[in-house]
Amino acid sequence: MKICLSPSRRDDALAVVKAGDVLTINGAAFDFSMLPDGATIPNGAIPCEWIIGPVERLAGRLHLTLILPHGANPSPAVAFPVALHHPPDGELALPFDPPPAETPIVEEPANVDG
Template sequence: MKIKLWADLVDWPLEASIEGDVLTINGEEIDFSGIPEGYRLPGSAVGNKFFVETEYVERKDNALYFTLRLPVDWNSPEEYRNPVEPIVIDARSGPVKFPDTSPPAPPVIELPEIQEEPENGGFEPA
């Protein structure tokens, strides 16, 4: 399966796996065995929120091609929020490995150690 990813600002979890012509997304099985070679189906006909409605699910050269929404956050890495080239995954049997779109960890800033001044303002007895 050739999966093109469409960045979408949503907070949906996305886990998928493939077994033959069956794609399982978050536990929902979608069977594409009914799509013959050279035919296509609108993404809206799949009935799953991860499929882009304006794109197609099609079978070409014995492979399935389709577009899924890739959940991103407003501060996910730019390469996933706004890729220069479309991200395409060539997925085979088993779990689908999607890019990690989680925002980078904030930098750790070490603050200087604050030393307390004595109550007498730093004066020493003579």
């Protein structure tokens, strides 16, 4: 399997679990095991907003592209992700940026004249 990643500015999250030719994307399972070699599922034919472009099986290997959501200032690893070649079964290790640490609000003491 080869999964290309297409970065996109989005505030939602993506979680993908692979089990053979089945991808579970944010809880919805998509089984590509019946796609024969040389066949293509055209762009838009799969009811999943995360899969963009066609899904193909070439030389026995599944090829597809997923949207990779990112925040306003993505790191280079997220903005320019490398494709996942032969990812193992389980949750995919997608590049991501941790949320920014919140800066504590420091309140000024009240000015009491006295």
